Amino acid sequence: MSKPVSIAVVGSGYVGLVAAACFAEMGHRVVCVDNDESKVKMLREGGVPIHEDYLPELLGRYRNQGVEFTTDLSTAAKEAQVIFIAVGTPQSQTGSADLSYVDAVASEIARSIDSYKVIVEKSTVPVYTNEWVRRVIERNGVSKELFDVASNPEFLREGTAVIDFLHADRIVLGTDSEKAAALLQEVYAPLSSGSYYRSSTAVPGMRGESDPPPVLLTSTKAAELIKHASNAFLAMKISFINVVANICEAVGADIEEVAKGIGTDTRIGPRFLSAGIGYGGSCFPKDVAAFRYVSEQLGMEFELLSEVEKINTEQKARFFRKVRSALWTFRGKRIGVLGLAFKGGTDDIRESPALDIVKQLLHEGSTVSAFDPAAMDRTREVIPESAQMRYVGDAYAAANEADALLILTDWQEFRELDLARLHYTLRYPIIIDGRNLFEPSAMAERGFTYLSVGRPPAQQTRDAAVGHRLP
Numbered sequence: 207m208s209k210p211v212s213i214a215v216v217g218s219g220y221v222g223l224v225a226a227a228c229f230a231e232m233g234h235r236v237v238c239v240d241n242d243e244s245k246v247k248m249l250r251e252g253g254v255p256i257h258e259d260y261l262p263e264l265l266g267r268y269r270n271q272g273v274e275f276t277t278d279l280s281t282a283a284k285e286a287q288v289i290f291i292a293v294g295t296p297q298s299q300t301g302s303a304d305l306s307y308v309d310a311v312a313s314e315i316a317r318s319i320d321s322y323k324v325i326v327e328k329s330t331v332p333v334y335t336n337e338w339v340r341r342v343i344e345r346n347g348v349s350k351e352l353f354d355v356a357s358n359p360e361f362l363r364e365g366t367a368v369i370d371f372l373h374a375d376r377i378v379l380g381t382d383s384e385k386a387a388a389l390l391q392e393v394y395a396p397l398s399s400g401s402y403y404r405s406s407t408a409v410p411g412m413r414g415e416s417d418p419p420p421v422l423l424t425s426t427k428a429a430e431l432i433k434h435a436s437n438a439f440l441a442m443k444i445s446f447i448n449v450v451a452n453i454c455e456a457v458g459a460d461i462e463e464v465a466k467g468i469g470t471d472t473r474i475g476p477r478f479l480s481a482g483i484g485y486g487g488s489c490f491p492k493d494v495a496a497f498r499y500v501s502e503q504l505g506m507e508f509e510l511l512s513e514v515e516k517i518n519t520e521q522k523a524r525f526f527r528k529v530r531s532a533l534w535t536f537r538g539k540r541i542g543v544l545g546l547a548f549k550g551g552t553d554d555i556r557e558s559p560a561l562d563i564v565k566q567l568l569h570e571g572s573t574v575s576a577f578d579p580a581a582m583d584r585t586r587e588v589i590p591e592s593a594q595m596r597y598v599g600d601a602y603a604a605a606n607e608a609d610a611l612l613i614l615t616d617w618q619e620f621r622e623l624d625l626a627r628l629h630y631t632l633r634y635p636i637i638i639d640g641r642n643l644f645e646p647s648a649m650a651e652r653g654f655t656y657l658s659v660g661r662p663p664a665q666q667t668r669d670a671a672v673g674h675r676l677p
C-alpha cells in the first residue's frame with residue numbers, strides 16, 4: 207500500500223479541480239484552494255463548476271472525506287507536504303504567458319513555509335518558470351533546505367480529463383532534487399505501481415486492466431518543455447492534415463483514406479489526424495503562441511509554429527469560402543448551425559472556430575439559428591440573442607426552413623440525427639460539414655448537397671435531387 211501524502215492544490219479551475227479529485231481518489235488528503243469565495247462556497251455545498259465526466263462522482267465521494275475547499279492558502283500551504291500550483295496562465299498581449307498569478311501564489315506560499323515542501327507547477331508554463339518560482343520563494347527569506355520546486359505537467363483533454371489523469375499515457379516529474387523526486391513518486395505510486403487499478407474502490411469505468419503509466423523523471427526545464435512541445439506538436443499534426451485535406455480537395459482524393467494510410471505508420475500514429483475547420487480551445491492556440499514566443503526570446507524563430515497558426519486561421523476562412531460557393535450570397539439567408547463548442551463533449555467556447563464562423567455569417571447579413579447540446583449559454587454571453595441570432599432547442603429547429611445547415615462541432619449526437627427529417631426540414635437540402643461526420647456517398651443518396659473537408663462531394667442521383675420534400 208502506498209502512503210497517503212498531504213497535498214494542497216492552488217487553483218480550483220479545470221486542472222486544479224480534476225487533479226484534486228483524482229489525488230483523493232488515489233488515497234491522498236487534499237486541500238483545494240481558491241481565492242474566489244463564491245466558488246469555494248459552491249464547491250463546499252456540493253456544486254461542480256465545470257462539465258467533466260466522473261468529476262461529480264469523485265467530488266461527491268471525497269468532499270470533506272479526502273478533499274476540502276478553502277480560500278485560506280496560508281494554512282493549506284503550512285499543512286501540505288506537496289503544493290501544486292494550478293492557477294491560470296492566460297495569454298498576454300505579446301503572445302507570452304501571463305505569469306502574474308503564479309508569481310502572487312509563490313510569494314504567498316513562501317510566507318507560510320515553516321517545514322519542508324515541494325512546490326510543483328502544474329499549469330502550462332514556459333521554460334524557466336520553476337526557476338522564477340524558486341527565486342521568488344528565496345527572496346521571501348525561505349532557506350534552500352526548506353523547499354524544492356518541480357514541474358508536473360498535465361495532459362488532460364476537456365471532457366475526458368478524469369480518465370486522462372487516472373489512465374495517463376505517462377507521468378512527467380521534472381525536478382532537480384532527489385528528495386522532491388522521491389516525494390512526488392510517492393504521490394503517483396498508486397498509478398505507477400498499478401495498485402489503483404486493482405483496488406475495488408476505483409470508480410466504475412476506471413477499474414480493470416490498465417498498464418500502469420511510466421514515470422519519466424526529468425529536469426525541471428525538460429518537464430516544462432515537454433508540455434509546450436507536446437501541445438505544439440499535436441497542433442502541428444492538425445494543421446498538417448488540414449493542408450493535406452486541401453490538397454485532396456484539389457485533386458479529388460479522400461482525406462480519410464490518406465489519413466488512414468499515414469496514421470497506420472506506427473511512427474506517426476492515427477490520432478489527431480482528423481481534418482476539419484481547425485483547432486481551438488483553451489490550450490492549443492495559447493500554447494503554440496507561448497512556445498513560439500519562448501523560442502523568439504531565446505533568439506530562435508520557430509517559423510514552423512507561425513505556419514501552424516497561419517494554416518489554422520486560413521482553415522476557417524477556407525471553410526467560409528466553401529459556404530459562400532454553395533450559397534452565393536449571404537444577406538437575408540437563413541443558416542442553421544450545429545455546434546458552437548470548440549469540440550464535442552464540452553461547453554467550452556474558448557477560441558472555438560465555430561464562433562468565428564458564426565460571427566462572419568452575422569457580419570455578412572445572414573440570420574443564424576444555432577444549436578449546441580452544451581455551449582449555448584456560454585455563447586449567448588458573447589453573441590447575444592437577437593432577431594438575427596437565435597438559439598434553438600434542437601438540431602431540427604436549427605435546420606427549420608434554413609437555406610443551408612453548417613456542422614461546426616463534432617458532437618457524437620449529430621452523427622445520429624434523423625437525416626430524412628433534416629432533409630424535410632431544410633428549405634434547401636444543403637449541408638456543409640466542417641467536421642466530416644457523414645459519408646458523402648450516403649448523403650448524396652439521400653438527396654443532400656453535402657460538402658465536407660478534404661473529400662470529393664459524391665454526385666446526387668437525379669431522383670434523390672428532385673425528391674426533396676416529396677413524402
Ligand code: UDX
Nearest residue numbers: 361362363364478479480482484485486487489548549
Ligand atoms: C488539449 C490537449 O489534447 C491536452 O493534452 C492538453 O492538456 C490541453 O489541450 P483539449 O484542448 O481539451 O486538449 O482538446 P483536444 O481534444 O486536444 O482538441 C483540441 C482542438 O483540436 C479541438 O478544437 C479539436 O476539435 C481539434 N482537433 C483535434 C482537430 O481538429 N483534429 C483532430 O484530429 C484532433
